[in-house]
Amino acid sequence: MKPQRVRVLLNASSGKSQGRNKLRAALASAFEKHELSASVEFLSGEGLRDAAERALEKVCAGELDAIVVGGGDGTISTLAGVFAGTDVPLGILPLGTLNHFAKDLNIPLDLDKAVALIAAGHVRSVDVGEVNSRIFINNSSIGLYPYLVVERERRTRRAGLPKWLAMILAAFRALRYFPVRRLSIRAAGATETDRSPCVFVGNNIYRLNGRSLGTRDRLDEGQLSLYVAKQQSRIALLWLSCRSFLGLLDEQRDLRSFIVPTVDISSRHSRLLVAFDGEVDTMRSPLHYRIRPRALRVFAPSTAP
Numbered sequence: 001m002k003p004q005r006v007r008v009l010l011n012a013s014s015g016k017s018q019g020r021n022k023l024r025a026a027l028a029s030a031f032e033k034h035e036l037s038a039s040v041e042f043l044s045g046e047g048l049r050d051a052a053e054r055a056l057e058k059v060c061a062g063e064l065d066a067i068v069v070g071g072g073d074g075t076i077s078t079l080a081g082v083f084a085g086t087d088v089p090l091g092i093l094p095l096g097t098l099n100h101f102a103k104d105l106n107i108p109l110d111l112d113k114a115v116a117l118i119a120a121g122h123v124r125s126v127d128v129g130e131v132n133s134r135i136f137i138n139n140s141s142i143g144l145y146p147y148l149v150v151e152r153e154r155r156t157r158r159a160g161l162p163k164w165l166a167m168i169l170a171a172f173r174a175l176r177y178f179p180v181r182r183l184s185i186r187a188a189g190a191t192e193t194d195r196s197p198c199v200f201v202g203n204n205i206y207r208l209n210g211r212s213l214g215t216r217d218r219l220d221e222g223q224l225s226l227y228v229a230k231q232q233s234r235i236a237l238l239w240l241s242c243r244s245f246l247g248l249l250d251e252q253r254d255l256r257s258f259i260v261p262t263v264d265i266s267s268r269h270s271r272l273l274v275a276f277d278g279e280v281d282t283m284r285s286p287l288h289y290r291i292r293p294r295a296l297r298v299f300a301p302s303t304a305p
Contacts (some may be wrong), residue, residue: 001065001068001089001121001123002120002121003036003066003091003118003119003121004035004036004037004063004065005036005037005063005064005065006036006037006038006039006061006064006065006066006067006068006091006118007038007039007041007058007064007067007068007259008027008031008038008039008041008046008053008068008069008070008093009041009043009067009068009070009079010023010041010042010043010069010070010071010093010095010130011042011043011044011048011049011070011071011072011075011095011096012042012043012221013044013071014040014042014070014071014075014095014140016076019044023095024040025133026111027070027093027111027115027133027276028040029229030111030112030115030116031115032152033112033115034077034115034116034118034119034121034159035111035119036118038068048075048078048079048084049078049079049081049207050140051255052067052078052079052082052083053082055067056083056086058081058121059088059101060088063065064203066088066089066090066091066118067079067083067088067089067090067301068090068091068092068093068118069090069091069092069093070092070093070094070095070119071093071095071276072094072095072096072097072098072099073096073098073099073100073101073137073138073201073277073278074277074278074279075096076090076092076101076102076137076277077135077137077276077277077279078298080128080135080137081134081135082273083296083297084128084261084292084295084296085292085295085301086297087124087297088297089297089298089299089301090297090298090299091118091298091299092105092107092114092185092298093107093111093112093114093115094107094109094114095111095117096105097153097163097228100138100214100215100228101137101138101277102114103215104215104216104219105126105166105168105219105298105300105301106111106301107299107300107301109170109226114241117299117300117301120299121299122299122300122301122302123221123297123299123300124297124298124300124301124302125220125294125296126219126220126294126295126296126297126298126300127203127204127219127220127221127222127269127289127291127292127293127294127295127296128203128292128295128296129201129202129224129289129290129292130289130290130291130292131201131276131283131287131288131289131290132284132288134276134281134283134284135240135292136276136277137203137275137277137296138202138203139200139201139202139203139206139215139276139277140200140275140276140277140289141198141199141200141201141274141275141276142181142182142183142198142199142265142272142273142274142275142287143180143197143198143199143229144174144197144198145198145200145275145278146194146275147174147273147274147280148167148170148171148174148275149278149280150273150280151166151169151170151174152166152167152170154288155169155170155179155279158214159285168216180195180196180197181182181195181196181197181199181267181269181272182194182195182267182268183199183224183254183265183266183267184265184266184267185262185263185264185265186265186266187229187258187260187262187263188258188260189225194228194299196226196228196229196230197229198229199226199227199228199229200225200226200227200228200229201224201225201226201227201263201289202216202220202224202227203216203219203223203224203291204216204221204223204224204225204226204291205217205221205223205259205266206218206225208227208255220293220294222291222293222294223259223260223261224259224260224261224262224263224289224290225257225258225259225290225292226257226258226259226260226263226289227255227256227257228255228256228257229255230255230256235239240243260284261291262288262290262291263289264286264287264288264289265285265287265289266285266287267284267285267286269285270284270285270296271283271285272284272285272287273285274287
């Protein structure tokens with residue numbers, strides 16, 4: 001499928017470092033070079049989702065061929081929530097900080113090459129995760145990480161700190177607070193109760209050691225990867241984080257892990273703070289996770305790296 005008319009929806013914060021006008025000009029040049037007619041919008045918050053829903057209606061009406069999203073994993077996740085389960089392909093311009101989803105799909109980080117990939121029309125169907133009707137493209141977590149994100153965003157907003165510095169300061173505060181949850185986890189037909197500072201649910205299987213830590217070989221195997229941290233003390237968790245950063249994680253020793261299509265997680269608390277692709281929300285317990293096989297169509301190379 002080679003699209004001709006596309007709507008480009010960009011996170012409003014994209015291009016801040018180089019300037020929105022420069023980014024708009026670079027996009028116009030790239031789309032013109034690859035013979036695509038593109039209209040560009042900068043949006044934020046709920047405006048992004050609303051614009052995606054309007055664009056979807058135009059594709060269904062035959063007025064557009066495809067939608068392109070520009071931003072980081074959180075922005076892509078927002079649009080995936082609109083387009084999962086439809087036949088409408090989603091183009092991706094990796095304009096975020098980490099771009100995990102784009103990297104795992106082998107989508108070029110270079111803007112011109114990413115547009116060329118969309119123009120070539122290579123479409124793949126990939127899995128998405130879902131928890132209580134909320135879509136995620138990379139992972140979701142409970143425990144320490146959501147508190148880290150909330151504290152990081154608070155410091156970034158109030159003090160104007162860069163994200164990396166805000167995250168370091170947030171880590172010290174989160175370790176002092178140290179939210180260890182008592183959770184009931186039902187997976188693979190069995191139920192167990194765990195006290196853990198961190199539970200991680202991934203869309204497909206994550207690598208946990210070596211230099212490829214945190215990457216996925218496939219996004220279409222129809223499985224969730226569930227990891228429950230065993231360590232409970234602050235020092236043990238800090239040491240676990242250091243070894244993870246160095247690629248020295250020992251999965252057998254450090255984690256309980258499951259590869260399953262569904263998992264239910266319950267807590268004595270009626271609400272839990274939950275992270276999805278770098279965003280955080282409060283959700284009612286229990287949390288019902290499931291994989292949605294090949295629910296999202298994306299412009300990407302025909303095979304993963």
